[in-house]
Amino acid sequence: MSENKYSVIGKPQIKVDGTELVTGGARFAGDLRFPGMLHGYAARAGVPAGLLNKVDSSRAEAAEGVVCVITAENIGGPNLMGIMPPFDQPVLGADEIRYAGESIAFVVAETKREAKKAARLIEADIKPVKPVLTVEDALAEGARKIHPGGNVTFTRQLIKGDAAKGFDEADIVLEDDFETSFQEHAYIEPEAVCVVPSGDNRLTVYASCQSPYHLRGQIAANIGLPMSKLKVVQAYTGGSFGGKDDVASEIGILAAAAALKTGKPVMVSHDREESIIGSNFRHAIKIHYKTGLKKDGTITAREVKILLDGGAYASESPFVVMKALIHAAGPYSIANVFVESTAVYTNKTYAGAFRGFGVPQVTFASESQLQEAADKLGLDALAIRKKNALRPGDSTATSQVLDESVGIVQTIDAVVKRAAEVPVIDEDERFLYGTGYASLIQGISNGAEGIDVVGASVQMSQDGSVLVGTGLTELGQGSRTVFAQIAAEVLGVPLERVTARLVDTDSVHDSGATVASRATTTGGMAVFKAATEVKNSLTQMAALMFKTEAENIVLKEGFAVLSFDDSARIPIADVATAAYWTGFPIMNMAFSRAPDADYDHDTHQGKIYIAYNFGTHMMKIRIEKSTGKVDVLNHIASHDVGKVINPLGLTGQVEGASLIGYGLAHMEKIEYENGIIRNPNFADYAVPTIMDRIPTEVIAVEEFNSTGPFGAKGVGEPPVAGAAAAFVNAVSDAAGIRFRKIPVTRQDIMLALRSRDSEEE
């Protein structure tokens, strides 16, 4: 790791919005109170597929406390939402019901309880039709069309070299099917929004959300107001992980429609059950994976067919299709790759964005098969990965040549080194012990999904304090802190003198969604640019005050200092005041645009992401034979992050993402029966508790990335893939049984062991 020459960057920082979170003072969307505020609650279809003839809201309207009921008939707008045109999702079910959790009426009442009670009085005349519940059924000949265009949502191919030729060159070929399940975000704060007529002929939308600009656009389009009349303010948001985009739009639109109708503030705050059945999941994916290798472990070809169950509406499926496509081959230099990735509609809750975005699922398949290959060839797990790993100058599966910031080998080496230090434990015969490895690649920024721009503002005041804002949301990942650090570093002021404000759509340029691990990278660059402009004003002013050239001025420790005489310094507040009175601007709005993706859309060959995060994980586990319980004994997660901005934030992100990956691989599954979710609650959808945590140890590798501030690149998502894949390899190693379907639960493990043991008898 490089020696740290910075005063704020690279040092552990307490998050700048921490105080209000530990005191309970921070206002989340559901905490807001406005005079006359009403509450909305949706009635839902309850059948997975059917023709909706009529919604009768008369009994609900007559119920105690109810002010009005909105249905598709009187919503007063196009009743349409989605992530990517053509939008295919009604806000309220109109003619056809496509999943059981679909909202069909919105009851507005004086209290949430009254709205919820009255929602049970909504009567819907739905003629059920046989739901299409599997991807196979959806693709079958003569299958009922869930959407007019058919049941394929989106499909793409990636073609590099000649896969058939590559398999001919191989000494061994492995070919298997892998499967993943729907995972629920399970953020502890369910979705919430409050729309307030703000008395200036505008509406203010306070939202728990991840994409405030997207939310603004969707609401405006549905209620017939110009976007300039809407202001979205991101409230403190209790986790999102990709889940508060579509649903924020849905409830935002409904609350806004109700606010317009009633002239009053309208709040929606979801129950946990609504959050589970009504909002998007991580795609359940079936993967047919084929790898050809030489005896020495060199991969000669990979062919992958990916089938994504996207549920009832498109949501982010097109983007997840592409991301899965691009990452399926892994962090390896392979001459011949063919991938086909297809999302399919089914009559289930729609699938969309969830931290990882297709990469965890394909990484699990990729790393499982590579491990099987290693085992077959008698090669060391990390050696085979290192042999094939991308290096600077190599080309990825999309033929993107990476000249810099390719740290996969360094992460493998870090794991090898640290793993050697893990003490050998005495084994107990009640347990089976195993180790699993996984290496991964995850593109940073929007890549093929479109433009990646962020707006930022940096404002210094005459007292030398600094206000930073961007259009990217703080979701707990620590982006506000990172932005404050960057501004503090550039302007040479102590971090305590920098305030990072909440996001609102009035203040900076449309910055898209806070996704794709792009906040530190593209967002950080925007802050860097804005801060640099303000720095230029200050150095020019200080130069005048010192009667010297601007290049002789350094901003540090809250002063403007002469580079050749450290004792010659002016407090930055004085410089800022002088700058104002002299006419140098001390506020700047910057626009950062990541280099565009540039690739062939038929073969997905070309430049896709501005940078890539690389990682290698190792997990050591033991299985209790009698019950299938798994204990994770060690977990090492090494990631190339370019440059560590805040070590405390970084380790928190890797630890948190890893546990979500562990949940995906081991514990969590949305259980469907005939299109109805059987476990829409925290009792039966089991997320890890503190007693289930894993002992993640984070090792950061820094391979400088020129597209990120101070060389940094994001790490929010990649550990999900690493932990999930390493876990399955560890369990398969311990059990001596290859598991190809996740989650692989204690039940699955114990039954597989028993079955294998009784076969052997």
Add this chain to the structure above:
Amino acid sequence: MEINFICNGRERQAVIGGDTRALDLLREDLNLTGTKEGCGKGECGACTILLDGEPVSSCLLPAAKLDGRKILTIEGLNPESGKLHPIQQAFLDTGAVQCGFCTPGMILSTKALLDKNPAPSTAEVEIALSGNICRCTGYGKIVQAVLLASERLQVKS
């Protein structure tokens, strides 16, 4: 019915219905929104408050049961604005706070633990916080925060 109780050291009165939850009383009537609703069924711990020093799920607790009793919410932990309780400071120092939604409940469960057991083992920390779900942090730093708070509180006394 009318109830009288002590909330964060202050005497309070309220008129409630039989199905008023303690959570609603706090968030709606008393404007103490630091206590959160994460699931409404006692399965996540975001609504944790201390009832006579014991952690309970206020989403399942009828407000009627508060009559004659003492409760502590997150707002009561540092009545002097500007001064954080050592547990709050420890959570910040170790990076145990990300989105912060589970944090009030975690901190109160921690307080209840350390009041009874000033030097808990890691296993005891895990059991004490097993009713508080966090989706952001992976819990590692939360355990560190509790152990750090326990050290600091013992030094103070």
Add this chain to the structure above:
Amino acid sequence: MSRMEYYKPESIGEAVSLKSSWSVYIAGGTDLGVLMSDFAVQPEALIDLTLIDDLHGISDTAEGVAIGAATRIAEIALSETLPSCLVQGAEAIGSPQIRNMATIGGNICNASPCGDTLSPLVVLDAVFVLQGIGGARRVSACDFFTGPKKTCMKPEEILTAVIIPSASLDRQSGFRMIGKRNGQAISQVNAAVSAVIDGGIIKDIRIAAGSVAPVPLRLKNTEAAVTGEVLDASLLARLKAAAEAEISPITDVRAAEDYRRKVTGSLLESIFLELQREGL
């Protein structure tokens, strides 16, 4: 403002007299709260039983130990005098928050097949004291549960006390459960054992399992197969096989039938190994 009444009777008689078809008893409220949040139960009044002194306290009596039905699960989990299987069952319930609110009476009357105090109470031959309009009656734990979430109680009856007979006190006992995860886990299966093991021989044995049948189930065939036998590895294997054959679990959203069947044997084995270690 809702019109739901909330009564706080101070005696059992007062509580019974308040009960009608539109009112519901509430103890800790952890099960009822969930039902009310979904409007599955919408009473016009709640009758809080926890302020009745007679329903509290754990005391030694002539017949054994009497546990007031309103005793909180947390208190039972901390007990150093109650039988191990009951203490371990209480420890396994929910989370600290739930244990601080829930009562043993509530866990019994809710009669969920996976209730973690239930299989212990069955192997302890517990007796439940019920009070209704006509006075008090006693029902043994084996006869009390009639189906999933069903008991033999009359609508106005209150469970007032749980009696652990003296004969059950001076025995070894143990409890195990397994769920999908380590913390806040709902039992996929649980098992309880109460035994007299002397000189390595099982002199007397009671075994029960939860969530493997419509009610907490005494495994009488399994008991018969091991009574009088030497507790060794080969007996444990036969015990597991007998238990796995005697139970009739189902597949549901929590677990598969064959996992329940096989893991019951594992839980029993774990209990017996612990009893064996303790006995040494």
